[in-house]
Amino acid sequence: MDSPDSLGPPAGVDQSELIDAMVRTSFVITAVLSKIAAEHELSLTQLRVLAILRDRQGAMSDLATHLGLDKSTISGLVDRAEKRGLLQRTPNPSDGRGVDVALTEEGIELAELGGAEVAQALLPMTSTLTLPEARRVTILLERMLGAR
Amino acid sequence: MDSPDSLGPPAGVDQSELIDAMVRTSFVITAVLSKIAAEHELSLTQLRVLAILRDRQGAMSDLATHLGLDKSTISGLVDRAEKRGLLQRTPNPSDGRGVDVALTEEGIELAELGGAEVAQALLPMTSTLTLPEARRVTILLERMLGAR
DNA sequence: TATTGTTATACTCTATAACTATA
DNA sequence: TATAGTTATAGAGTATAACAATA
Numbered sequence: 001m002d003s004p005d006s007l008g009p010p011a012g013v014d015q016s017e018l019i020d021a022m023v024r025t026s027f028v029i030t031a032v033l034s035k036i037a038a039e040h041e042l043s044l045t046q047l048r049v050l051a052i053l054r055d056r057q058g059a060m061s062d063l064a065t066h067l068g069l070d071k072s073t074i075s076g077l078v079d080r081a082e083k084r085g086l087l088q089r090t091p092n093p094s095d096g097r098g099v100d101v102a103l104t105e106e107g108i109e110l111a112e113l114g115g116a117e118v119a120q121a122l123l124p125m126t127s128t129l130t131l132p133e134a135r136r137v138t139i140l141l142e143r144m145l146g147a148r
Numbered sequence: 149m150d151s152p153d154s155l156g157p158p159a160g161v162d163q164s165e166l167i168d169a170m171v172r173t174s175f176v177i178t179a180v181l182s183k184i185a186a187e188h189e190l191s192l193t194q195l196r197v198l199a200i201l202r203d204r205q206g207a208m209s210d211l212a213t214h215l216g217l218d219k220s221t222i223s224g225l226v227d228r229a230e231k232r233g234l235l236q237r238t239p240n241p242s243d244g245r246g247v248d249v250a251l252t253e254e255g256i257e258l259a260e261l262g263g264a265e266v267a268q269a270l271l272p273m274t275s276t277l278t279l280p281e282a283r284r285v286t287i288l289l290e291r292m293l294g295a296r
Numbered sequence: 297t298a299t300t301g302t303t304a305t306a307c308t309c310t311a312t313a314a315c316t317a318t319a
Numbered sequence: 320t321a322t323a324g325t326t327a328t329a330g331a332g333t334a335t336a337a338c339a340a341t342a
Contacts, residue, residue, distance in 0.1 A: 026174035
């Protein structure tokens with residue numbers, strides 16, 4: 001792709017610049033999410049739990065799968081969130097071993113508030129794109145997400 | 149921007165889809181980086197320390213700034229990495245309070261290995277883009293990064 | 297007085313291992 | 320036997336507060 005006498009940057013530079021931009025973006029996003037979580041005395045992981053349960057109630061094991069964490073970690077996470085009144089455990093009616101987790105009203109409210117604050121906090125970044133640009137980036141990110 | 153009788157999605161959907169894609173991408177990237185770090189018995193933060201010091205040696209306080217962490221956290225981080233032989237503290241010659249941190253040979257090698265492994269691990273995602281698409285995404289991400 | 301860094305402390309996150317109960 | 324969860328334990332990451340040394 002690069003001819004030997006290319007005046008431009010050497011082969012592979014585009015890839016590494018893309019990776020660099022993606023990694024740096026991910027750190028910025030993580031920092032924004034962590035800050036918003038901390039303002040509500042939540043960890044980033046706790047905020048993720050709220051976001052996951054907002055979309056779909058599920059078993060402890062589902063949370064472990066979605067978050068990529070060990071079941072023992074989920075127990076602790078759910079313990080603390082339950083103690084705060086953000087979610088509730090209920091035994092699974094059809095499997096005596098299973099425990100389902102669902103947000104309480106307070107948890108739903110906090111999840112929605114958090115989501116709105118995230119959108120607000122990212123606005124300075126996302127609003128630098130025109131609408132077609134935003135759509136384009138979304139499509140290309142989705143394509144990459146689908147390929148892993 | 150959306151006319152009242154628009155047949156398409158309501159206003160704001162593009163923004164929220166962009167945010168959703170960016171947040172999910174950031175979780176995927178974080179997971180990839182954490183996994184690679186763990187394979188070398190490093191935390192994600194430790195890997196970031198190596199990456200930062202690979203580009204620029206600096207004071208403890210610089211690390212705190214770059215990572216957005218408290219100085220006391222940096223002390224612990226640097227303690228553990230130094231114990232592993234990945235970096236070295238040296239007193240700052242011109243400021244008796246300051247401590248500079250630099251990678252050892254072993255640290256440099258691990259930083260370079262890690263960087264290569266990250267590129268490799270993200271290849272399935274990044275290679276779904278054509279070269280012009282990759283350049284486009286990079287430019288738009290950089291624009292967003294510059295705006296925060 | 298302000299800044300740089302360390303230490304003590306406390307809490308969360310995380311995984312591993314051992315356990316209970318159910319399938 | 321295998322699976323779902325919990326608990327005990329241990330180590331890392333993190334911030335706050337108190338401190339020492341230097342500016």
